[in-house]
Amino acid sequence: xxxxxxxxxxxxxxxxxxxxxxxxxxxxxxxxxxxxxxxxxxxxxxxxxxxxxxxxxxxxxxxxxxxxxxxxxxxxxxxxxxxxxxxxxxxxxxxxxxxxxxxxxxxxxxxxxxxxxxxxxxxxxxxxxxxxxxxxxxxxxxxxxxxxxxxxxxxxxxxxxxxxxxxxxxxxxxxxxxxxxxxxxxxxxxxxxxxxxxxxxxxxxxxxxxxxxxxxxxxxxxxxxxxxxxxxxxxxxxxxxxxxxxxxxxxxxxxxxxxxxxxxxxxxxxxxxxxxxxxxxxxxxxxxxxxxxxxxxxxxxxxxxxxxxxxxxxxxxx
Numbered sequence: 244x245x246x247x248x249x250x251x252x253x254x255x256x257x258x259x260x261x262x263x264x265x266x267x268x269x270x271x272x273x274x275x276x277x278x279x280x281x282x283x284x285x286x287x288x289x290x291x292x293x294x295x296x297x298x299x300x301x302x303x304x305x306x307x308x309x310x311x312x313x314x315x316x317x318x319x320x321x322x323x324x325x326x327x328x329x330x331x332x333x334x335x336x337x338x339x340x341x342x343x344x345x346x347x348x349x350x351x352x353x354x355x356x357x358x359x360x361x362x363x364x365x366x367x368x369x370x371x372x373x374x375x376x377x378x379x380x381x382x383x384x385x386x387x388x389x390x391x392x393x394x395x396x397x398x399x400x401x402x403x404x405x406x407x408x409x410x411x412x413x414x415x416x417x418x419x420x421x422x423x424x425x426x427x428x429x430x431x432x433x434x435x436x437x438x439x440x441x442x443x444x445x446x447x448x449x450x451x452x453x454x455x456x457x458x459x460x461x462x463x464x465x466x467x468x469x470x471x472x473x474x475x476x477x478x479x480x481x482x483x484x485x486x487x488x489x490x491x492x493x494x495x496x497x498x499x500x501x502x503x504x505x506x507x508x509x510x511x512x513x514x515x516x517x518x519x520x521x522x523x524x525x526x527x528x529x530x531x532x533x534x535x536x537x538x539x540x541x542x543x544x545x546x547x548x549x550x551x552x553x554x555x556x557x558x559x560x561x
Contacts, residue, residue: 259304266297384481387468388416390440392426395476404481406455416479420452439465439477449484460485529556 273293277286375396378385384401386394393413401407405419416436417423427434435446446465451458462482467474532552539545 256308259308262300263297263304266293266300269293270297381480386416386479386481387476388436388479389476390437390474392416392436394419401481404454405452420450422453435463435465436477436479439467440474443467443469443474452481459483460488525556529553532556 270290270293273286273290277290280286378387378396378398381398382400384404385398386401387396389395392415394407394416397405397407402409407414407419417425417427417434421427421430421432423430428437432450433448435448439446444467448463448465450461450463452461460483462484464480464482466478466480468476468478532549536546536549536553539549
C-alpha cells in the first residue's frame with residue numbers, strides 16, 4: 244500500500260472510532276437523563292434518536308474498520324462478498340429499533356401529552372375570544388397593530404369606520420387609514436407607532452384619516468400591549484374630533500368677527516370723544532378771540548391779528 248493509501252486508512256479508522264465513541268457517550272448520557280425524567284416524552288424521543296445514531300455509528304464505523312482490516316490484510320474478496328449486506332444490515336437495524344421503540348411507548352404518556360395539548364389549545368382559544376370580545380366591547384374604533392404595521396385585530400367599530408375587509412392575508416394600518424401602499428413615514432406623514440414600540444410608552448397625536456364617510460380628523464392614542472415581557476403590539480384607539488375641530492374653527496371665526504366689530508366701535512367712540520374734546524378747546528379759543536375782537540373795536544392793528552385766529556378755529560371745527 245502507498246503512503247497516501249495508508250493515510251486515508253488511518254484517517255478513516257480514527258474518525259470511525261471517534262464516531263462510535265461520541266454516539267455511545269451521548270446515548271449513555273441521554274439514557275441517564277431519561278431515567279430521571281421518564282414522564283417527559285421529549286426525552287424519550289431524544290433517547291431514541293441518540294440510540295439510533297449510536298447503532299448506525301457502530302454498524303457504519305464497524306463496517307469501515309472491518310473493510311480496512313480486510314483490505315489491509317489482502318482479504319479484499321471477503322469484503323466484496325460482505326459489502327452488499329452492509330446497507331441491508333443498517334436498514335434492518337433501524338427498522339427493528341423503531342419497532343422496539345414503538346412497542347415500548349407508554350400509551351398513557353402519549354394520551355397525557357395529547358390531553359395537555361388540547362387543554363392548552365382550548366385555553367389559548369378562550370383567551371383569544373376573550374380579547375376579541377373586550378376589543379369589540381369598545382364603542383370607539385380600535386386597532387391592534389404589530390411592529391410590521393400589520394393589523395392583528397380590529398374591533399367592529401374600526402371595521403365599520405375604515406371598511407376593513409374580511410379576507411385572508413395581511414392587512415396594514417397605513418392602507419386602511421391613509422390609503423397608502425407603504426408606511427406613513429415614507430410618505431412624510433408623522434406616525435408614532437414605531438416610537439411607541441421602541442420606547443414602550445403611551446403617545447397621542449392627531450391624524451387625518453380616510454373613512455367610509457370621507458376624510459375625518461381623529462385623535463389617536465397609542466398604547467403598548469405587553470406579552471411575555473415584551474411589547475407584542477400597539478393598541479390604537481381612535482376618537483373622531485372632526486365636529487369639535489370644525490366647531491372650534493367656527494367659534495374662533497366668530498370671536499374674531501366680534502373682536503373686529505368691537506374694535507371698530509371702540510375706535511369710533513374714541514375718535515368721537517377726541518373730536519368732542521377738540522371742539523370744546525376750539526370753542527374756547529374762538530369765543531375768547533371773539534370777545535377780544537369786540538373789546539379791541541376801533542383798533543385795526545390788533546384786530547388784524549385776531550381775525551386769522553378766529554378763521555383757523557372755524558376751519559379746525561369743520
